[in-house]
Amino acid sequence: MNTSTVAGAPNLAPLTQLGELSLAEFMADYWQQKPVCIRNAIDLEQPLIAVDELAGLALEAEVDSRLIENQGNVADWQVIHGPLSEADFNKERDFPWTLLVQGVDCFVPQVHDFLAKFRFLPSWRLDDLMISYATKGAGVGAHYDRYDVFLIQGEGQRQWQIGQTCSENSGLMAHDQLCLLDQFELQQEFILNPCDLLYIPPLVAHKGTAVSDHCVTYSVGFRSPSHSDVITGFADERNLDLSADLRLKDRGKVTHSAEISADDVADLVRLMQQQITTENVAQWFGKLSTEAKYPNLDMAEEAMDADELATIVADGYGVLRVSEGVRLAYTWEGDGGLTLFAQGEALPCPPDTTDFAETIANQWLIEVDQLAPLISSEAAKAMLLILHNQGYLYFADE
Numbered sequence: 001m002n003t004s005t006v007a008g009a010p011n012l013a014p015l016t017q018l019g020e021l022s023l024a025e026f027m028a029d030y031w032q033q034k035p036v037c038i039r040n041a042i043d044l045e046q047p048l049i050a051v052d053e054l055a056g057l058a059l060e061a062e063v064d065s066r067l068i069e070n071q072g073n074v075a076d077w078q079v080i081h082g083p084l085s086e087a088d089f090n091k092e093r094d095f096p097w098t099l100l101v102q103g104v105d106c107f108v109p110q111v112h113d114f115l116a117k118f119r120f121l122p123s124w125r126l127d128d129l130m131i132s133y134a135t136k137g138a139g140v141g142a143h144y145d146r147y148d149v150f151l152i153q154g155e156g157q158r159q160w161q162i163g164q165t166c167s168e169n170s171g172l173m174a175h176d177q178l179c180l181l182d183q184f185e186l187q188q189e190f191i192l193n194p195c196d197l198l199y200i201p202p203l204v205a206h207k208g209t210a211v212s213d214h215c216v217t218y219s220v221g222f223r224s225p226s227h228s229d230v231i232t233g234f235a236d237e238r239n240l241d242l243s244a245d246l247r248l249k250d251r252g253k254v255t256h257s258a259e260i261s262a263d264d265v266a267d268l269v270r271l272m273q274q275q276i277t278t279e280n281v282a283q284w285f286g287k288l289s290t291e292a293k294y295p296n297l298d299m300a301e302e303a304m305d306a307d308e309l310a311t312i313v314a315d316g317y318g319v320l321r322v323s324e325g326v327r328l329a330y331t332w333e334g335d336g337g338l339t340l341f342a343q344g345e346a347l348p349c350p351p352d353t354t355d356f357a358e359t360i361a362n363q364w365l366i367e368v369d370q371l372a373p374l375i376s377s378e379a380a381k382a383m384l385l386i387l388h389n390q391g392y393l394y395f396a397d398e
Helices: 023-029 051-058 086-090 109-118 227-239 262-275 278-289 306-315 351-363 378-389
Strands: 036-038 065-069 078-081 097-101 126-134 149-155 158-165 188-192 197-200 204-210 215-222 319-322 328-331 338-342 345-349 365-367 393-396
Touching: 036 188, 051 065, 051 097, 051 126, 109 126, 109 215, 188 197, 227 278, 278 328, 278 338, 278 345, 306 378, 328 351, 338 351, 345 351, 345 378, 351 365, 351 378, 378 393
Parallel strands: none
Antiparallel strands: 036 197, 065 078, 065 097, 097 126, 126 215, 149 197, 149 215, 158 188, 158 204, 319 365, 319 393, 328 338, 338 345
């Protein structure tokens, strides 16, 4: 069961400014176009997580972690995949090394809350927040990603070098554990201090190196399915709803027996187009875009009934939160109502549940003393209980 005690309701509002750069300027000039370094972009009053806690997460089997040893030439670097052990951290090293822990927002409430700052972009595109800890001189080498990433310096300093725009044809080094570029064409260079941010769009080569010990970087990544994934995924989804008894028919009359005629092709196109409806696409994409990063993570909450819910609401104390790692989205495209998506599930919402569904999906948190109007109907209470008892929402003390 998730538990969280905080001094006050956390501020989960999206950012309205990136340092001195307005969001309008960022979206118009940089988003998915070119890198930008923004000084003092985000206030960080304290680290999101202590380094020893980060190391503790890397010991857990359900957490995706790696330790990269930067000994010798790049070709000799070694990767230790998690779950890591105490021995991995106690090993004597006279060379740089980096710890990388993926999806920290799925396990730590304050990291999950930090990720909410980036909801000035579609939240259904948020992937995860990775945290890296590096000793002086450590890094993961020159590489590129196929997704957007915001790199925020948490502690210490890191040098970032920006290179060329890459493609699937860009040459890679012969390394059996790391996907590193064979050629790196330096174009820009920055040293990030705490609170600085570097945005890097897809396919842009980059290389980070810690220039201080105790270097901590927060990496916010955005999901970006390929066109191939979209087309094959939608086709697989429709396949589940089509009876095997439905078969192609031909027009019977032919001029040339071996010819696949223009009419035959037109019939095929018409068949495929019949499956591509606004409702079909919206419902499939809602499930795709909310699939869990860690589908086997146990999120079960202690079951709550309507009487317990009524007591909590009457007390008016605390907050209702979206659980760490849970992805919510919704659409009005379909049968005329709202569908809420949670962890790859589609939940049709009766009309008197939509205010609650929209609010929790957009805000990620509702103060309990503001909850009553949103769940005034029995259907809305039932929706809350369904989400809570599946572990998608939980109540926390203020």
